[in-house]
Amino acid sequence: MSEPMTRARPTAAPVSEHGASRPMRPSLVLLRKDLLLERRAPEAIPAMLLFSLTTFVLFHFGLGRDEVSGQLAAGVLLVTLLFAAILGINRLFVAEQEEGGFDGVLLAPIDRTALFVAKAAGLFLFLAIVELVAVAAFAILLLGPSPWPALPGLLLVLALLNLALAVVGALVSALAIRTRARDLIVPIVALPLLTPALIAAARLAAPLLAADGAGALPTRWLAVLALYDLVFGLLAYAVFDFLLED
Amino acid sequence: MYGKGLRALSLATFAALTATFALVFFYAPLDADQGFIQKIFYVHVPVAIVTLCAYVLGGVFAALHLKTRDRRWDLRSYVVIHVALIFNVIGLLTGAIWAKASWGHWWVWEEPTLVSFLIVFLLFATYQPLRFSIEDPERQGRYAAVFAVMAGAFVPLNFAAVRAATSTVHPRTFGTADGGLPSQMAWVFLVAIVAMALLFALMCAYEIAAKQTRWQLRALRRRLLGADTVAPLGRSAAPALGEPGRPASQGGGRGSYPAEVPS
Amino acid sequence: MDAPAAIELRGVGRRYGERWALDDVSVTVPAGATLVVFGPNGAGKSTLLRVLATLLRPHGGEVRVLGEPLPEREWAVRGRVGLLAHEALLYRDLSARENLRFHARLHRVAAARVEELLERMRLAGRADDPVRTLSRGLLQRVAVCRAVLHDPPLLLLDEPRANLDPAAAELIEPLIGRASGRTRVVTSHDPAGGLAEADLALGLRDGRVALSAPAGEVEPAAVEELYR
Numbered sequence: 185m186s187e188p189m190t191r192a193r194p195t196a197a198p199v200s201e202h203g204a205s206r207p208m209r210p211s212l213v214l215l216r217k218d219l220l221l222e223r224r225a226p227e228a229i230p231a232m233l234l235f236s237l238t239t240f241v242l243f244h245f246g247l248g249r250d251e252v253s254g255q256l257a258a259g260v261l262l263v264t265l266l267f268a269a270i271l272g273i274n275r276l277f278v279a280e281q282e283e284g285g286f287d288g289v290l291l292a293p294i295d296r297t298a299l300f301v302a303k304a305a306g307l308f309l310f311l312a313i314v315e316l317v318a319v320a321a322f323a324i325l326l327l328g329p330s331p332w333p334a335l336p337g338l339l340l341v342l343a344l345l346n347l348a349l350a351v352v353g354a355l356v357s358a359l360a361i362r363t364r365a366r367d368l369i370v371p372i373v374a375l376p377l378l379t380p381a382l383i384a385a386a387r388l389a390a391p392l393l394a395a396d397g398a399g400a401l402p403t404r405w406l407a408v409l410a411l412y413d414l415v416f417g418l419l420a421y422a423v424f425d426f427l428l429e430d
Numbered sequence: 431m432y433g434k435g436l437r438a439l440s441l442a443t444f445a446a447l448t449a450t451f452a453l454v455f456f457y458a459p460l461d462a463d464q465g466f467i468q469k470i471f472y473v474h475v476p477v478a479i480v481t482l483c484a485y486v487l488g489g490v491f492a493a494l495h496l497k498t499r500d501r502r503w504d505l506r507s508y509v510v511i512h513v514a515l516i517f518n519v520i521g522l523l524t525g526a527i528w529a530k531a532s533w534g535h536w537w538v539w540e541e542p543t544l545v546s547f548l549i550v551f552l553l554f555a556t557y558q559p560l561r562f563s564i565e566d567p568e569r570q571g572r573y574a575a576v577f578a579v580m581a582g583a584f585v586p587l588n589f590a591a592v593r594a595a596t597s598t599v600h601p602r603t604f605g606t607a608d609g610g611l612p613s614q615m616a617w618v619f620l621v622a623i624v625a626m627a628l629l630f631a632l633m634c635a636y637e638i639a640a641k642q643t644r645w646q647l648r649a650l651r652r653r654l655l656g657a658d659t660v661a662p663l664g665r666s667a668a669p670a671l672g673e674p675g676r677p678a679s680q681g682g683g684r685g686s687y688p689a690e691v692p693s
Numbered sequence: 694m695d696a697p698a699a700i701e702l703r704g705v706g707r708r709y710g711e712r713w714a715l716d717d718v719s720v721t722v723p724a725g726a727t728l729v730v731f732g733p734n735g736a737g738k739s740t741l742l743r744v745l746a747t748l749l750r751p752h753g754g755e756v757r758v759l760g761e762p763l764p765e766r767e768w769a770v771r772g773r774v775g776l777l778a779h780e781a782l783l784y785r786d787l788s789a790r791e792n793l794r795f796h797a798r799l800h801r802v803a804a805a806r807v808e809e810l811l812e813r814m815r816l817a818g819r820a821d822d823p824v825r826t827l828s829r830g831l832l833q834r835v836a837v838c839r840a841v842l843h844d845p846p847l848l849l850l851d852e853p854r855a856n857l858d859p860a861a862a863e864l865i866e867p868l869i870g871r872a873s874g875r876t877r878v879v880t881s882h883d884p885a886g887g888l889a890e891a892d893l894a895l896g897l898r899d900g901r902v903a904l905s906a907p908a909g910e911v912e913p914a915a916v917e918e919l920y921r
Contacts, residue, residue, distance in 0.1 A: 213799055217784070221786055283782075284781065285782070287782050288782045290747075293768065294799060363564050365559070373553070373577070377553060377580065377581070380590075380591035405594075408590070412587060426496050426576055663710060
């Protein structure tokens, strides 16, 4: 076994066809399964939500402020969401690890990066759902200025940030799940790795949440965040396979 | 025989370091504002440059390990990151001293190199705990390589992001408005970078030679005394190399030791 | 005209650190034949099955499954192998039907096949209950369904009759037994029973082959020797 191998991807032709009509893409099959599991036994979304709300309360007391705006508001909101995301990232592959899901996926005639796409997409959706409630709560509890003018810009920033969280989170989660110290590894690896994304997102959100009305989005930082998503998205997609083979 | 060329490398490093210190102490001009302590800059910045390049190099070696499955690339990646981490700590310490000299505080957020240096340290400090937490040596090498590739790509991105985010209220003490270092400083700087790079290469070469020797010793002991009498390996973060005593029909995997002792 | 062998192993090794879980294992299994693998715990039986299932890559020697060399062509083999392991590979919070439909979609198998198998295994009544509410016997039946869902020509069975009452064992026999016509590799701790249903016997100890012969020529006593 001394030859380096090219990792061949399975061809489009299915290996066994028992009259299957409209075969579903593997990443969609996997995503659907995860959404079904979360709906059946909700764990990640409620936990991330409660955590966010509690953290807002803690910030109120920790900072000693009734209201925040501008850069401070951006920081409180985004750091809270980041930590809540860590909770979700920790849980991402737990079901696969504990219930033999890895083997089930590894035995199927599919491209294994479908698992990465499915998990990242799932995390993106979970984060979107959590943010729907958490941002509203933030606006009520801590935000000084009105959130409505900031909303379109905020949606864009959070979408890009979620993408970063999803991509990095899926990779780090897969990396950590098969180690012994998995829920310790995730935060210490993922958080530094996500720092540039946080920097960009914070710089983008700060003018949106400014005390004297929402300002314009600094496009430079949009470019940075988009670049981060692109680079890490491609890289993670490329290396994910190596985590699953044995 | 491992460590070929170590002697030449050691001599070259020693010469370069001596030259650097001589230049720093006797040739480089004294900074009018900060005085003698500013000379720490000649250690801090070269160390920082070498460290960041080393991290990227570690990522490259890791990618090669993933591509070729040769364990020697894993060893090189591990050693480069390991030594770079040491340099990182030195860089942070000298950076703090320099910050105290330049701005009167042990830490300043206005210096983007220092800040991104800290973030990079926090990331790569997880490399060894990550390796240690994976028991299967093959998987350890592979997972560590995936991490190193991501982290290596992270270094330039992070540097750019922090740089863009740092306000330039406090300008850097050199090389800005007046258009570059005075040429005397530039020369010393160059020699310092070369010296630090050589020191880095030397430390890596020593560590690799030491590890290879230790593995060869273990291989010999297993052959001479029998595989069962030699104590089994404990958990380790360092890459495993030897495939001692495998019969010729079994591939030991690339980067392992042949059954014969090399002369 | 000989059909190509379903399984060809030559000097296969698989290591874990410095220990070799499989060491110089060689065996050839013709298509449609049954290989029974004996050996104490830790002998490498499960490792062997996982290598054949393409879940583990061999570290030495040559492996050919269904004519394809592993690991170069592992993706051509996936989807043609059915594994029944100690873990059921089922999500506990989903029902049997949902689990099987999930695997069916991954293997591009029609939903009708899921229903057909649920009927045959007499699971239709409990098919919508979460898997964690099923007894171990029922769980094993669902696992068997999962293993044969995609009609694989090669079956890898790790102690298939564990947790099964005689009635259930009868039910699964046509699917995973000799009558199914598939090539099978079965691990077993039962010398007499294992030999009776096999064409070839392989005995492993500490990862090495201690016994390799046609099943008819092996005495149960020789198998028991492995465990001493």
